[in-house]
Amino acid sequence: MYSEKVMQHFATPQNVGVIEDADGVGEVGNPVCGDMMTFYIKVNNGKIEDVKYQTFGCVAAIAVSSQVSELVKGKTLEEAKSLTKGVVAEALGGLPKQKMHCSNLGADALARAIHDYETRTHGQHPCPHRENQTAGCTQGCCDTGEIS
Amino acid sequence: MYSEKVMQHFATPQNVGVIEDADGVGEVGNPVCGDMMTFYIKVNNGKIEDVKYQTFGCVAAIAVSSQVSELVKGKTLEEAKSLTKGVVAEALGGLPKQKMHCSNLGADALARAIHDYETRTHGQHPCPHRENQTAGCTQGCCDTGEIS
C-alpha cells in the first residue's frame, strides 16, 4: 500500500526530536483522525539551520514529517514557505488516496513554526489579514495555521 | 434422491402396456404437473387377473405405476380398492416429499379402472353419490376418480 520511500522514512525517520531553544514552534492537530504533529525550527540568516519534529500519527504522518524536515533543512524561509502538500506527497513517491490528508499535517506544522518565528523575531505579526500591529487576524487564518 | 426400489421399478417397469380388451380402463391427469396415467384391468372371478398401464410422467410416476400394478395383480377388487397412496409409497421405500403427489396418480388411475369395470359389468354406477341409476353423480367424485 505504501511506497518504498514512505516505508524508508517510516523505518528510519530523519530529524526526529525536539529543539529545546527553537526559534519557532508549530503544532497542528489533524482534524480528520485526531493525530498531532509539532515542528521545531532553528533559523539563521533567513535559513532553516535545523529542524526537528514530533509526530503522533500513522505511518504516512511519520513519513511525511520526516520528508518535510529533509526538504526544508538548509532552505530559506521563503523556500520553506512555498512547500505544499503536493510536493511532499510527490517526494514520498505518492500516498494512498485516503492518506493524502496526512501530507497536509507536515506542511501546516512547518508553516506554523515559521509563522511563530516571524512573530517572535520581527515583533510583529506577518499575517496579511490584520489591519495594524495590535488588531487581531480578521480572517481566522492565524488559528488554522493557513499562512500564505 | 430416489430409493433403490424406485430406481429398480423405473429401470425395469413391470406390466407396462395396454390391454386391448380390458374390462376396465382408468385414466387420470396429474393436476400438479400435468402428467397422465392410464390403467387397464382384466377381471376374473372378482380378481384382477391382469393389469397394465401407460404413464407419461416423472421417474416417480413410472415407478408408482409399476409398483401399483405389482401390488394389485391377482388381488380381489376389494383388496385392490383399499390400496392407498401411503401403501404405494411405503412399498417403494418412500418417495421424496415433493414427489408424494405422484403416488396418488397410481392409486387414482387404478380406482378409476375398477370403477369403470364395475359400471360396465353391473350395468350400474356404484357411486354412492347418485340417487338412482339414471341420475348423475351429485358430488363430482366420478369426475375426479375419488371412489370410496
Place this chain on the structure above:
Amino acid sequence: MKSIVYMDHAAATPVAPQVIEAMLPFFDREFANPSTVYDLGFKAKGVVDEQRARVAELINAEPEEILFTASGAEANNLAIKGSVFASYGKKDRIITSAIEHHSVLNSARFFERLGYEVAVLPVDASGVVDPKHLHKILDNDASRVALVSVMHGNAEIGTLEHIEALAALCHQYGVLFHTDAAATVGNIPVDVKDLGVDLLTISGPAFGAPKGTGALYFRRNTRLMPLVHGGIQERGRRAGTENVPGIVGLGTAASLARNGLAERMALLEELRDRLITGVVERVPHVVCTGHPRMRLPGHASFCIEAVEGEALIYMLSREGIYANTGSACASKALKISPVLGALGVPAATAQGSVVFTLNETNTPEEVDYVLEKLPQVVATLRAMSPIWKD
C-alpha cells in the same frame, strides 16, 4: 469414449487444474485478510485487485467497475436491488422480460411489496425481446423507470437478446440498463462498451471458475446501494471478508476464457449443429426451442413430445449422458418452466424439455453417442406413454 458424456455445462463446469493450482496458496499460506493494514494484508488486497483487472479485461471494463460476489444470482440481486434502492422515493417502475432467471425476476417482484410496478416484456416464439415493446413503455413514462433488466443469453433455450439496441433505447430515455450475462460471459465475446450496458452480471461457474464466485460490472458512477451492508470491502459496496481463493479462481478462469475463444466457439457451434441436426433427423415429433441462429454456441435444446423430461434425463444418465430439463416434474414448483411458457410452448410439450450444453471437452464421438442413445430412450418412454400415438 469416456464413460461419462457430460453435456450440462450450463449447470456446472469442472474447475481446470491450473485454476485450482492458482487458488491453493490462498487457503493456507497466503491467508491474510485483505482489509488488514500490514504487508501480508496489502499483498492479499493486491492479489484481489489483480483478479479484478483480469475479470475486467474479459469484458472490456475498467478494474474499478468490477465488484466480486458469491454467485450470478447475488450479482443479479445487487444490480437490481442496489440500483433500484439507489433511486428509492424518486422512481417506482422496473421493467424486465418474461424469460429472466428467477434471481432477476424475484428481485424485481420483491419491490412490488414496496409499491413498485413491474412490467414484463414479452418474447416471441424463439425467446427474443422485441425492442419496440420497451420503446412503447419508455415512451409512455420513462421518468418513473428505475431500471430495465433484460438478460444477455438464456441458459434454458440458448437465445441471445438484442442488448445493444435495448441499452441504447434506455440511454436515449436516460434509464439505467442491466443485463444478466451469467450464461454468456466466458462463452462468447462480451464487451460492455459495445453493449452499452450500465450493469452486467457474471457467474463464475459458467466458465470454469469455482462455485461460490460471480461478479457485477457497474459502469463508473452508477449508484448502487449494497445488498450486503457492512464494512469497507469492495469499496463499501459489498461487505464480508473477500473470498480470496475463489476470487483468484475467478480471475484465472477469466484469463483462460479469453484464450482462443473464437476457435472454441467455432468448434462448439459445429458440435451443436451436429447434435441439433441429428436429433431432428432421428427423433420424430421434436421441437427445437430458442432461436435457430442467435443462440449460445454450445447450446442445443428441445422439447420431445409425449415424454417427460425428468424420466428422460434419468434414462440418459443410465447411459452415461448428463443433460438438463425444464420439465415441470423436475422443477421445485412443479409448474411449467416460465421460459418455455413465455415462448408459448404448450404445457404437455414443455414436459419433454431436454437441454444439452456442451463445452470444448466434448467430442463429435460423444455427440454421435447421444444421437445413438437418445432415440432409443425416447422410444422406450414413448412406448409407455398414454399420449403417444404413432
Place this chain on the structure above:
Amino acid sequence: MKSIVYMDHAAATPVAPQVIEAMLPFFDREFANPSTVYDLGFKAKGVVDEQRARVAELINAEPEEILFTASGAEANNLAIKGSVFASYGKKDRIITSAIEHHSVLNSARFFERLGYEVAVLPVDASGVVDPKHLHKILDNDASRVALVSVMHGNAEIGTLEHIEALAALCHQYGVLFHTDAAATVGNIPVDVKDLGVDLLTISGPAFGAPKGTGALYFRRNTRLMPLVHGGIQERGRRAGTENVPGIVGLGTAASLARNGLAERMALLEELRDRLITGVVERVPHVVCTGHPRMRLPGHASFCIEAVEGEALIYMLSREGIYANTGSACASKALKISPVLGALGVPAATAQGSVVFTLNETNTPEEVDYVLEKLPQVVATLRAMSPIWKD
C-alpha cells in the same frame, strides 16, 4: 520461534490441510450442480446436506435450521433484512447495540429510510449490554419491535454478552432475537438451545473454514425473506449455485472445531493471560479494553497511550508480529472505532488500539517474544510523540 508470529486470528485463519483435502474433489471431480436431477447432482446435494448436519452439530441445531451464506456479513444481513422484511408493514422498530459489527448496524440503519426506527442499546465501559436497557424499551412498546440483535462476542474488545438473558427477555415479549456469533462459533461452546436465540450468525474464516463461507442458524419456523432472491437453493431462502467446495470446507472445519474445544480454550486463556499480564507490567500507561473475565479465550486488546495503532502495527510487523488495530487512522472512515467510542474511550487513547487474537498454534515463546518487542516498539513511537510526557 517461527519467523512469523501471527496473532490476528480474528481477521483471518489459515485453512487446515485436512480441510483443504476434503474440499479438493469438489472442484473438478465431483463438480455437479446440487440442483440437477441426475445421480451426480443428488450426490452433490447429499454432500451439502451432510455439511449442514456438521455445522448444526457444532451449535446444537437441527440440520434444516442451517442456511449457508458466503460470509458472516451476509448471514447478518440475511438475519436482519430477512426477518424484518418478513414482518414488513406490521412492525417498524429494530433494536441493536452500540458495539455491533458494521454488517449488523448498517443492515438496521438501511431500514431507517423505509421509515423504521432503530434503537441502539448502550454498553458499559467493558462493553457489556445491560439487559435492563432492553427491558425498558420492550416494556414500552414491544409490539412494534421487528427484531432485537445483540452480538455474542466482539472481535475488537473480546467481550461476551449476556445472550441468554437478552433472548429470554425478548421471548417474554414475543420479540424475535438474533445474535451475531461470528466471533464465537468454533472458538467457544455455542448452543443455540441454551442461548435461546431465533437467529445466529456464523462466519467460516473465524474458525479455519475457507473465506467465502458462513451460515445462518434460524430456529425452525422463523420467517425469513431471502436476501438473495431467486431459485430453489437453500429451500428458497438463498439463491445462487451452492459453493460446494466451500461448504465442505465449512462442514469439515466445524467438525474439527468440536474436537478438544475445552482443552484448546484452557490453553488459549493461559496464553492470553500471560500476554495481558505481561503487557500491563512492561508497558506503562496502557488500558486493557473489554471485559476482564467475560471475554474470548484467545483475545487480548489494549489501548496504548500516545501512540497511533497503524504505526504500531507496522513496526510490530517489521519484527514479524501480526496484530490488529481499531485506530482511526487504520479505518477507512478515519474515525474513532465506534466500539471503542461506545466504551467511552477518549479519541486520543483509542488511537493506540492494538488487538492480539491467538489460536492454538501460538506458543508461550511467541507470547514472550511479543512481550519483548512490544515495549521497544512503543518506546520508539513514544519517543517521537508530542503527546507523550514521561
